[in-house]
Every structure is written in C-alpha cells, then in structure tokens.
Amino acid sequence: MTDSQSNLIDRYQQYRTRRFLANESQTSSWLPGWRTQKRRRILVGALLAIFVAMLAVGVTCHFGVEWAPLLWLPVCLVFMPVWVALRVASGRQDDAPEAVLDEFEIDQRNGARSIGFAVMQSLGLIAAFYLIFGAVITNGDNGDMVYAGGIFTLMAVLIGGCTPAMILAWTRPDPDVDDLS
Template identity: 50%
Template sequence: MSQPTRQPDRNLIDRYQDFRTRRFLKHERTYANLFPRWRTQSRRRLLVVGLAITFACMFVVSVLSAVNMRWAPLAWLGACIVFLPLWTMLQIVSGRQGDAPEAALDEYEVQQRNSARSIGLTITQYLMLIPIGYLLIASIYLQDTDADVAYAGALMSLAVLVFGGCAPAMILGWSRPDPEQ
C-alpha cells in the first residue's frame, strides 16, 4: 500500500507573501475609485514633481542644519507635512505598483516594477555618498564636532533614504501611461 504523498509545509516566506498579496488586493479594491481625476499621467506627474520639490527642501533643510540654523527643524516638519499627503495620493493613484507583491502583478508590471526598484536602489546608493562624505569630512576637519553635525548628517541620510524608497513609485507614476477606460 502506497503512502499518500504529503506536500511539504509552506515556509514562512511563502505564507507571508500570500498574506501580503491578499492584503494588497484588499486595499486595491478599497482605494480603486479614490481620486479618479488624479489617475491620469499628467496629474501623477504633478504629484511626482511635488514630491521631488519636497525632497529637495528636506535636503536643503539638512544642509541648513549643518550651518546651525535653529529654525531648520520647523522647515523639516513643514516638508514632512507636505510629503505625507503627496506620497499617499501618488501611492493610491498609481495602484501601489512600486511595492506591489509579485503575485498581484502581470509579467509586464513585474518587469516595470523591478526595473524601477533597481533604479531606486542605484539612486539611493549614489546619493548616500553625500551624507557619508559630509560626516567623514566633518569628523576629520571639525575636531570639536557637536550635535549639529550628527543631526545634519542624520537628516541628510533620512532625506536620501526616503527619496530612494519613494523613487520606484515616482518612476512608475511618471512613466506609466494613462489607465484604459
């Protein structure tokens, strides 16, 4: 008598990916009809430009923190207040394609997403050289470094990391054509 074949237990990663896919599809259904006029390519590009300006402001604020501008943290807070709704809207109107699980996308969308992620990683790696260089140079040439140097370096790093994390969705939001009606 033959033994019934038992399927191997699915590992933790497979179960998590299934959970991510179910959650993604549920959220996609929930937000599918939100901001219908913002789903065009031109409107998505406005959101991307707004985000780029916000990231530029964040980086300028981090540089101003390095030169001891005491009001800089308030400007950083203002940039964050602008960033959050812009980022949320871009994610909704672009269908969160930049961080969608593979099972929720077709082959072409997976290819686009992976390409955008690769570009985002490259951007992050190169831009991280700026805060790293700043921290290295400041620690070498400014012997009595204080909290302003560390704070400014942390803000620069945070601005670069958030930009790099948002880059795939920004790339897809910019380059994808209008959805078919």
C-alpha cells in the same frame, strides 16, 4: 532551502497578496481624477520640490541657523499626503506582490526598484562621507553638522524609497477608461 522555509515564504507571499488586494479594493475609488499620467506627473514634481525643500533645510541646519530644524516638521507634513496621493494614484504598483502583476509589470517594477536602490545607495554614500569627513574636520564637536547629516541620511532613504513609485507613475500610460469606472 528546506520545505518549512519555502512554505513560510509561500504563506507570507499569499498573505501579502491578500492584503494588497484588500487594500486595493478599498483605495481603488480614491482620487480618480489623479490617476492620469499628467496628474501623476504633477505629484512626482511635487515630491521633487519637497525633496529640494528637505535639502534646503539640511543645508540651513549645517550652517547653524537656530530655527532651521523647526522647518523639518512642516516639510514632512507636506511630504506625507503627497506621497500617499502618488501611491494611491499609481495603484501602489511599486510594492505590489508578483501574484497581482503580469510579466511586463513585474519587469517594470523590478527595474524601478533597482534604480531606487541605486539612488538610495548613492545618496546614502554622500551623506556618510559628509558625516565622516565632517567629523574628522570638526573633531566631532559640530552638533549642527551631525543634525544636518541625519537629515541628509533620512533624505537618502526617503528618496530611494520613493523613486520606484515616482518612476512608475511618470512612465506608465493613462489607465483604460474601463479601469477607472
């Protein structure tokens, strides 16, 4: 790697660190009651329930229920605040730059990211096979199947992207009392 490339990467990492610290100082006082492990686990459970609802919408769309696509919007509207609350309550450790984490936290974060990537690959592969075999079976004429496949693919990306934060929120112990004040 040339010097200019490494400088560009270093500058970007420094920018990410500054941006993360600025966001962290802004959100550090948000949702103080939700920063305990028990409450974070409630948020993880809520996300899992939302993903099950997304799956139900996709399956309903597959079977051609005309009003089923309308269910996607409310599920997404519930997903967004729960996802944001989980990230705030867990301190956004899933995407924190290395400069703000210690070695143990970096190891945990990288392990959770690896699992999230594997989950996304697996679910994405299932969605791709669904679309490929469904197109062969229906000669590509089933619009309901295509819409459902899009939902399943989007679910794979969302679940894979949320998995690291969900793992870290579930496994990390309660923060020190001094950290919450």
